[in-house]
Amino acid sequence: MQPTDNNRKRIQQIVIGTLVVLGLLLLIPSNHALAQTKERYYSSFSTNVQRGIIVGVDNRTTGPITISGWDRDVIEARAVSSRGAEIVLVGRAETSGVPRLFLKADYANLEQPATPTVPVDKVPVSDDKVVQIRLEVRVPRYTEIERIEVFNSDVQVSDVETSIVVSGRSSTITLKRVGAADVQTRDGNVEIEGVNGLASVVTASGGVRVSKSKRLVHVVSIIGPIEVSCSSGRVDVSNTGSPITLANIDGDVDAIATNSNVTLSGNLREGARYYLKSMSGRVEMELPGNPRGFTSTLSSYRGRIENDFELDKKITKQGKQTIVSPEDRRVIQRFGNGKTQVLLDSFEGLVRLTKVEEASIPACK
Amino acid sequence: MKCDEFQMLLEAEFDGEGTSEPQIELNRHLDSCADCRAFLAQLRSESEIYSAYSSDVNVPVDLWTKVQARIEAPPLESANRGLFTGWLSAPFSLPRVSVWATAVLVLAAIGVTVAVMKYVGNQSAVVSKPEQSAKVGQLANDASPNPNQISEPQKKADDVEQAPALVAHDKTPRTSAPRPRGNTPDQLVQDAEQKYLTAIAMLSRTAQRKRSQLDPGSLARLDQALASVDRTIAGTRKVVRQHPDDPVAVQYMLSAYSRKVDVLREMIGY
Numbered sequence: 001m002q003p004t005d006n007n008r009k010r011i012q013q014i015v016i017g018t019l020v021v022l023g024l025l026l027l028i029p030s031n032h033a034l035a036q037t038k039e040r041y042y043s044s045f046s047t048n049v050q051r052g053i054i055v056g057v058d059n060r061t062t063g064p065i066t067i068s069g070w071d072r073d074v075i076e077a078r079a080v081s082s083r084g085a086e087i088v089l090v091g092r093a094e095t096s097g098v099p100r101l102f103l104k105a106d107y108a109n110l111e112q113p114a115t116p117t118v119p120v121d122k123v124p125v126s127d128d129k130v131v132q133i134r135l136e137v138r139v140p141r142y143t144e145i146e147r148i149e150v151f152n153s154d155v156q157v158s159d160v161e162t163s164i165v166v167s168g169r170s171s172t173i174t175l176k177r178v179g180a181a182d183v184q185t186r187d188g189n190v191e192i193e194g195v196n197g198l199a200s201v202v203t204a205s206g207g208v209r210v211s212k213s214k215r216l217v218h219v220v221s222i223i224g225p226i227e228v229s230c231s232s233g234r235v236d237v238s239n240t241g242s243p244i245t246l247a248n249i250d251g252d253v254d255a256i257a258t259n260s261n262v263t264l265s266g267n268l269r270e271g272a273r274y275y276l277k278s279m280s281g282r283v284e285m286e287l288p289g290n291p292r293g294f295t296s297t298l299s300s301y302r303g304r305i306e307n308d309f310e311l312d313k314k315i316t317k318q319g320k321q322t323i324v325s326p327e328d329r330r331v332i333q334r335f336g337n338g339k340t341q342v343l344l345d346s347f348e349g350l351v352r353l354t355k356v357e358e359a360s361i362p363a364c365k
Numbered sequence: 366m367k368c369d370e371f372q373m374l375l376e377a378e379f380d381g382e383g384t385s386e387p388q389i390e391l392n393r394h395l396d397s398c399a400d401c402r403a404f405l406a407q408l409r410s411e412s413e414i415y416s417a418y419s420s421d422v423n424v425p426v427d428l429w430t431k432v433q434a435r436i437e438a439p440p441l442e443s444a445n446r447g448l449f450t451g452w453l454s455a456p457f458s459l460p461r462v463s464v465w466a467t468a469v470l471v472l473a474a475i476g477v478t479v480a481v482m483k484y485v486g487n488q489s490a491v492v493s494k495p496e497q498s499a500k501v502g503q504l505a506n507d508a509s510p511n512p513n514q515i516s517e518p519q520k521k522a523d524d525v526e527q528a529p530a531l532v533a534h535d536k537t538p539r540t541s542a543p544r545p546r547g548n549t550p551d552q553l554v555q556d557a558e559q560k561y562l563t564a565i566a567m568l569s570r571t572a573q574r575k576r577s578q579l580d581p582g583s584l585a586r587l588d589q590a591l592a593s594v595d596r597t598i599a600g601t602r603k604v605v606r607q608h609p610d611d612p613v614a615v616q617y618m619l620s621a622y623s624r625k626v627d628v629l630r631e632m633i634g635y
Contacts, residue, residue: 022470186610204550204610220612222550238616241553258557258619279623280560301564301630347564347626 037092040117042108043085044078049101055139056091056146058104059153063132065105069141069159076138079105082126086133087117102146105135154188163197180215189224207242212364216251230364243281248364249274257281261349266361268294273341282350285342288358293336302348305331308355371401551609554619558602561622568629575633590628597621 050073059065063081079086091102107124108116124131139145139160147165148155156174157164163180166173171188175181180197183190187205194212201208205223215233219226225242228235234251237244240258248266255262257278264276265286270293276283283300287309298305344351371394395401548556576584601618608614 202612204612220616222610222612222615223548223553238620240550240557240615240619241548256620256623258623259553259560277623279557279564279626 039090040106040119041077041088041090042116043080043088044076045088045090045103046074046076047101049073049075049099049140049143051140051142052098052144054098054100054144054146055137056100056102057135057137057148058102059133059135059150060104060106061130061132062152063105063134064154064156065135065137065148065150066155067137067139067145067157067160069143069161070138071141072138073140074138075101075103075140075143077103078136079133080136081107081131081133083108083110083124083131085116088135100146103135103137105133107131107133161196187224229362247362265356267291268340268342270337271339273343275341275343275345277343277345278349279347280349281346282352283344283346284350284352284354285344286354286356286361288361289355291335292340293334293338294340294342295332295334295338296342296344296353297330297332298351298353299330299345300347300349300351301329303346303350305329306350306352306354307331307333309333309335309353368398368401371395371398372404550612550615554605554609554615557619558622561619561626564626565622565629568626568633572629572632579632587628587632591625594621594625594628598625 053075055075057065057067061081077088077090079088086108087106089102089104089106091100091104093100093102107120109118109120110116110124111120112118141159141161143160144162145157145160145164147167148157150166150168150171152170153168154172154174155166155168156176157166157178158174158176159178161179163182164175164178165182166175167184168188169186171185172190173183173185173188174191175183175193175195176191177194179195181192181195181199181201183192183201183203185201185203185206188203189207190201190203190209192199192201192208192210192213195210195214197215198218199210199213199216200218201210202220203224204221206221207224207226208219208221209227210217210219210231211227211229213228213231213233217228217231217233217235217237219228219237219239221237221239221242223241224239225245226237226239227245227247228237228249229247231248232250235246235249235253235255237246237254238256239260241260243260244255244257244262246253246255246262246264246266249264250269250272252272253264253274253276255264255276259280260278261281261284262276262278263282263284263286264274267288268274268291274285276285282303296307296309298307342353344353371391374391395405579587598618598621601614601621604614605611605618
């Protein structure tokens with residue numbers, strides 16, 4: 001076959017493809033026109049919904065977004081600012097039988113009090129600052145929330161049974177009693193409390209605080225301090241330049257820092273594995289005076305090792321066994337049944353296993 | 366003083382661990398031992414390489430000015446992103462074309478396609494002539510140099526240009542909230558990398574001395590492990606250079622360095 005024929009055949013395929021795409025273009029807008037609406041509500045919006053609905057939220061301004069779950073099959077949204085009531089922009093759609101609702105805070109047209117829902121072209125300013133709108137949304141607890149993407153808007157979500165995914169830059173993200181949490185920020189702080197499923201946070205320099213988590217806690221940070229407390233699941237955290245502080249962790253722990261300190265306090269769960277490591281920072285574990293039993297490996301290549309539980313390095317007794325490496329850079333000890341594994345390691349920082357009073361460890365309420 | 370002892374003291378001195386040995390004693394040994402002088406030169410050379418490590422990227426003088434300008438730029442919140450985002454934005458932003466307009470579009474598409482077909486047909490006829498085909502090929506080759514043949518200075522210039530480009534992509538307004546520390550994440554990561562490299566250099570020297578005590582099988586396995594870790598370091602480092610603010614990329618890279626430290630520590634028995 002000649003090269004010219006090949007080209008012609010290819011062109012024919014392109015023509016057919018073009019016609020198909022154009023045909024779809026003709027059909028899609030009319031379908032969506034039927035399935036979608038968008039309306040502007042002054043001050044607030046309310047609608048009855050059923051299980052299976054998916055809700056998206058946004059804010060025209062950098063004002064906060066608050067979502068809270070309740071026991072009613074109703075979604076309510078309210079937009080307010082320092083000027084008073086603002087607009088809730090509502091979009092509705094249905095894809096593959098799944099109803100979707102989109103809520104966005106927008107400015108009311110206060111220059112035309114009779115028709116405040118008419119869009120404004122000019123952004124309102126107060127005291128030389130752009131007016132910020134607060135969007136408050138109440139949803140049934142079962143509501144699925146679309147990934148929330150913000151730049152500077154603070155986001156707070158509470159009492160929702162589903163997974164919450166938030167991506168923010170400088171936003172402060174607060175998630176309480178949600179199904180699962182997946183948060184990314186650049187320098188915004190993150191607070192997660194009482195999450196039932198996975199709690200995952202990735203941030204460059206925001207501070208992270210996770211408490212009362214029931215499953216895996218996964219946090220990666222470069223410069224933001226990390227605090228995890230009262231967690232009953234596994235904790236897997238890493239930081240480059242800010243401290244990692246852990247308290248009362250019941251699951252396995254992997255806490256790794258480079259330039260910063262790692263501290264864990266609280267009771268140990270029998271059979272769990274606690275691995276704390278830092279390149280140049282201090283690694284410290286504070287335990288109540290009478291732990292059930294653990295095997296600890298304390299190592300520091302260039303730093304000091306301090307151990308309140310250390311009784312005798314060379315003598316092996318029943319229930320207590322200590323093996324010391326020739327240079328004292330690695331100390332392995334066993335207490336009681338030795339079932340819990342404790343590994344504390346720093347390349348050039350202090351490694352310390354400290355005995356503290358039970359009362360000095362903050363309790364989980 | 367034996368050379369082994371002297372070299373250990375020298376390493377300790379370089380690693381900042383200090384030594385109780387009188388300096389005069391060390392100098393005397395150095396004067397009389399050519400091997401140790403060579404060893405000292407090697408240590409100095411390594412030290413220079415590692416200390417120069419973090420300055421392998423030239424930051425343009427006006428970089429901070431550009432960053433500052435970005436920070437002070439007015440906010441670009443969702444107002445500039447259209448009315449809707451996410452799943453609803455796509456359908457809302459689709460053109461709402463009437464039946465007649467679509468028909469016109471279809472006809473226009475057919476017209477354009479026919480014109481393209483004619484043009485391609487003519488081109489095919491021209492290309493099918495062997496002499497001209499060869500000339501076209503030659504011209505094409507002359508016009509597009511092999512990317513692998515970019516000169517070294519050009520490559521370096523391209524690398525340097527990447528720094529402001531990464532900043533330029535970030536059009537996000539930043540709040541005035543201070544960072545937890547004075548250092549930027551990028552600087553911190555470079556510091557961390559530097560620390561790992563120093564540790565690796567220190568451990569490598571000790572490991573070098575221990576090599577003779579290992580059996581060939583263990584040695585081969587360790588070398589294999591180190592080579593594998595080095596590959597991971599190289600790969601992850603490349604990603605971090607492209608995305609210096611990506612915490613996950615940074616984590617992977619620092620984990621790879623940490624792994625190398627661990628392997629070397631295992632090798633020397635600590």
